[in-house]
Amino acid sequence: MNKGIFSGIIAAAAIMLIGAIIITTSANVKNSSNEDFAGKILEIKKEWNNAGYLLDKTLADKLADSVDMTACTFTAPAPSEIDAYFRSTIGNSIKNCNFQDVQIDSSAQANFEIHFALICSKKISNEFEIKKFEKIVAFAKKVELIYIPAPESCTITITDLQSGIVEVQKTV
Amino acid sequence: MKKGFIFSIDAAIGIAVIFIAMSSMTFFYLQDSSSPKIFHAMDQNASDSATMGFYLGKSPADMGLDNSIASGAKQGFCGRIFDYNPDNGPLGTQSAPEDRNYCDGT
Structure with a gap:
């Protein structure tokens, strides 16, 4: 047998071992970064859902606040007024979410509908990679006012037409 | 120089390299990986409980969690979710979002 053949075999084994270490290490790193990525995406979607819920309730609040309780009349709010309420809610809660183009589809008292784009974003893995989740959201509400002259009272009921839930009910 | 000297040194270096490589691999696989897994599970549990608790009204x-991390806890994670009650407060004034924390810690 040639001199050095054992050295060659040992060297080859050493190279294979080092290669195996590099492959397993990089596979583990990739695995954990994939888990991190999936977790962040899920987090964005959760925040988007929560932001949508908050804005849904904020709209009900704005509609209730648009009722003149002394005259018991409803004046449909302008998109800019809804925008201001939405901005305040988002500014005090999920700051990495935002909205665009609030548009009123129907401003009738019986059926108040709006739609807008809701966007949530988050930095992933490193500071330069930002993932966004964007979708158009539509809300539909019904405003009901019941005026009773004696004794004088005004009852306001805001119902969410998509879920059927009564969100605001107040009598003044 | 003795015959076979290079071969012997060569083999010794090879064996040393293999020994170091195997020791590294053994250390890598036997090291305690339970802590990061526990952190991840706690984080996941807090986040999932926040979503589930919020929608189920719990x-x-x-x-089975707290609304803050206990002061004596070594580590803890909180799932944060916001609620908004339009029926709160007087008419003509905007209500404020309320945050709810579901915290898991040990």
């Missing part, structure tokens, strides 16, 4: 205590 408090952190109902979900």
Whole structure:
């Protein structure tokens, strides 16, 4: 047998071992970064859902606040007024979410509908990679006012037409 | 120089390299990896409980969690979710979002 053949075999084994270490290490790193990525995406979607819920309730609040309780009349709010309420809610809660183009589809008292784009974003893995989740959201509400002259009272009921839930009910 | 000297040194270096490589691999696989897994599980549990608790109307205590991390805890994670009640407060004034924390810690 040639001199050095054992050295060659040992060297080859050493190279294979080092290669195996590099492959397993990089596979583990990739695995954990994939888990991190999936977790962040899920987090964005959760925040988007929560932001949508908050804005849904904020709209009900704005509609209730648009009722003149002394005259018991409803004046449909302008998109800019809804925008201001939405901005305040988002500014005090999920700051990495935002909205665009609030548009009123129907401003009738019986059926108040709006739609807008809701966007949530988050930095992933490193500071330069930002993932966004964007979708158009539509809300539909019904405003009901019941005026009773004696004794004088005004009852306001805001119902969410998509879920059927009564969100605001107040009598003044 | 003795015959076979290079071969012997060569083999010794090879064996040393293999020994170091195997020791590294053994150390890598036997090291304690349970802590990061526990952190990840706690984080996941807090986040999932926050979502589930919020939509089911359950408090952190109902979900087996706290609303803050205990002062003596070594580590803890909180799932944060916001609620908004339009029926709160007087008419003509905007209500404010309320945050709810579902915290898991040891």
